Amino acid sequence: MNEILIEQYKKIAKFLAACLGEDYEIAIHEIKNEELKLVHIENGDISKRTLKAPLSELALKFINEKKYEESDYEVNYKGLSGNKVLRSSTFFIKNEKEELIGLLCINFNLDHINKSINKINEELKELFNLVDDKTSYVEESSVEYFTEEISTVIHNIIAPIVEEKNLPLARLSFNEKMILIEELKKQGVFLLKGAVSEAAVQLHSSEASIYRYLKKTQDA
CATH class of the missing domain: 3.30.450.20 (PAS domain)
Structure with missing residues (x-):
């Protein structure tokens, strides 16, 4: 069905x-x-x-x-x-x-619309010395x-955490890897094909290790 x-x-x-x-x-x-x-x-x-x-x-x-x-x-x-x-x-x-x-x-x-809006704004500024309010025709x-690569999806999720916590990505501790794995799992990344392999690459781990980390998140 x-x-x-x-x-x-x-x-x-x-x-x-x-x-x-x-x-x-x-x-x-x-x-x-x-x-x-x-x-x-x-x-x-x-x-x-x-x-x-x-x-x-x-x-x-x-x-x-x-x-x-x-x-x-x-x-x-x-x-x-x-x-x-x-x-x-x-x-x-x-x-x-x-x-x-x-x-x-x-x-x-929105390319065509935004180009038209920008053109109109430029003309209005020239005519009336208006300040650009950066109007955008979309919710912010x-x-x-959008990306073709799962590597980008994973990077976009872990990068802010790595930066915020100043984590040494090439030599993460067990607990640091668990933090990142839990966040990836929380955001549903492991529903995507190839996610385990790519997570292993970006976290400098083996696929077997990633599966072990995932099991620990279930046991916790």
């Missing part, structure tokens, strides 16, 4: 892309066997992602915090892909048991970073 539902949403993604146009990227993520996968994407050139791309940190956070239990969607938050600013929204796909089985994500490329409360 879940597979049939996801297939229907793939058709909806094609429909939305045809209706909305090339400035809208439509992506379908599936949750299956405790793993998250990007299974369909329309206008993927906007974020430069392919079906190998991992879920963003913000989307993982939505899942980890069980936002889908409070609402059916999250809308109008900021997305970034390279130098492109996107207006992003996520719809939580649930089955008949209200279990989360996937995500439908829409990312609107949350920011989503």
